[in-house]
Amino acid sequence: MTTPYRRKRYWNEPRMGWYERAYIFEVLRGLMITGRVFLKNLGTFMLGRRGALTTYYPEEQRPDYARHNRGRHVLVQRADGKPQCVACNLCATVCPAKVIEIESACDLSDAAHPKYPARFAIDYSRCIFCGLCVEACPEDAIRMQPETPHFPGPDRTTMWSHREDLLSWQPARDAAKPYPPAGEEEAR
Numbered sequence: 001m002t003t004p005y006r007r008k009r010y011w012n013e014p015r016m017g018w019y020e021r022a023y024i025f026e027v028l029r030g031l032m033i034t035g036r037v038f039l040k041n042l043g044t045f046m047l048g049r050r051g052a053l054t055t056y057y058p059e060e061q062r063p064d065y066a067r068h069n070r071g072r073h074v075l076v077q078r079a080d081g082k083p084q085c086v087a088c089n090l091c092a093t094v095c096p097a098k099v100i101e102i103e104s105a106c107d108l109s110d111a112a113h114p115k116y117p118a119r120f121a122i123d124y125s126r127c128i129f130c131g132l133c134v135e136a137c138p139e140d141a142i143r144m145q146p147e148t149p150h151f152p153g154p155d156r157t158t159m160w161s162h163r164e165d166l167l168s169w170q171p172a173r174d175a176a177k178p179y180p181p182a183g184e185e186e187a188r
């Protein structure tokens, strides 16, 4: 005998009174908030844009991204300058937007890392900056920096970032996450 399915009740299930269930009051409240922000921004813009929330991209670029903002991707470089990536394709597989393309190649003279990405490209016109590729990578070979990639333009086919652009991470500049980790270089 099968157990009938019971929908799970969540601990934070909202309890709505007649005021919320009428919806119209909440819709009006939302419109009031949107209108207030719009008029405030319009006013600050007309008074020299002091305090306006919007940024005129790409002419203006925000310098105050949060430290953990998921912006542009970088491919980690090994000490010899080659990519840490082993072209396992996990990031491309997990990517929900299917924007990573990898072509693997083999270099048997490099016994520690024989498989490497001959081509590694990300299409920023479709990337949703979810960070799943970073989470999935077993080699810590791909990371995301706070700054956003700058690909403004009318043609979405030009928004690809290729291996040479991505492989620009300079280990010495990232004191918080040095690569290779301290002490590991000597152990090799």
Ligand code: SF4
Binding pocket: 091, 094, 095, 096, 097, 098, 099, 100, 122, 126, 127, 128, 129, 130, 131, 132, 133, 134
């Ligand atoms: S951030 Fe998300 S959408 Fe963008 S490449 Fe990584 S997995 Fe794909």
Ligand code: SF4
Binding pocket: 084, 085, 086, 087, 088, 089, 090, 091, 092, 102, 136, 137, 138, 139, 140, 141, 142
């Ligand atoms: S970046 Fe990481 S997950 Fe993606 S192919 Fe390279 S090693 Fe695999």
